Amino acid sequence: MADDAASSSTCTGNLVDNSINQDELIMKQQREIEKEISESIPLVGEIEPLSSLEKEYNEDPIYLLKVKDLSAKYKHIRRTRPDGNCFFRAFSYAYLEHLLTDRQEYEKFYEIAKNSKDILVALGFPQFTVEDFYETFMEVVLRVGDKAGDSSVSLDGIRNELHDKFNKQGYSDYIVVYLRLITSGQLQTQHDFYQNFIEGMRTVTDFCRQEVEPMYKESDHIHIIALSNALNVCVRVKYMDRGEGSQVIAHDFPEGSKPLVHLLYRPGHYDILYA
DSSP states (O other), rough: OHHHEEEEHHHHHHHHHHHHHHHHHHHHHHHHHHHHHTTTOOSSSEETTTTHHHHHHTTTTHHHHHHHHHHOOOEEEEOOOSOOOHHHHHHHHHHHHHTTTTTHHHHHHHHHHHHHHHHHHHHHOOOOHHHHHHHHHHHHHHHHHHHTTTTTTTTHHHHHHHHHHHHSHHHHHHHHHHHHHHHHHHHTTTTTEEEEGGGOOHHHHHHHHEEEETTTTTOHHHHHHHHHHHHOOEEEEEEEEOOOOSSEEEEEETSOOOOOEEEEEETEEEEEEEE
């Protein structure tokens, strides 16, 4: 009888093990499929007419109504790769692109960017690591500054250069990493305020280590609030989902400021919008 019980227990254990192994294989296969699909999409795409969304949702009446509402305010869209870094990549691309035509804004941003490394090091981030990402980030910022607000030159060349850099993994991911560090630094600097946005028992530091600093982690309101506050830049996010009504709801971060960056959010993903 004991042997039968042991045999039964072993069989049950094998079934559980097999089930777990099968689940892991399915999840691994799913991740590989998602990775393959993701990598076939440019990190930052070419600018497209907003009407391309109509083709995407041509059999979805709810989303078609919302695309129609969106098209009353915006004419173009630029897509980003759906890899979990899309908010940071879309934000940085759109903001640097804006700075090309706004010298005053560039000068304000340059001072914030220039001082950001020392702030991060003072917070305890390793200097060697921070400097590596900072140098690449500032290289792109300074290149934008060479042409920012200069009406005597064509911006096509620098725009093409910016687009090229954002589609090179080395540059693009370094910019994303550095913005993640700035976001983490802002959250930790004002941890008493941001603790209110974090669910569960995690501290702000825990949240930063788990959800902000690692690559490929998706962004939520708390990331947007922190980054917009750290850089003193207003971001308008248009939320397109299956909520009631035909309007696409907009949120400005922070409220009451003039948005310089416009992003479209669809569940789990951010793209850039142009009026």
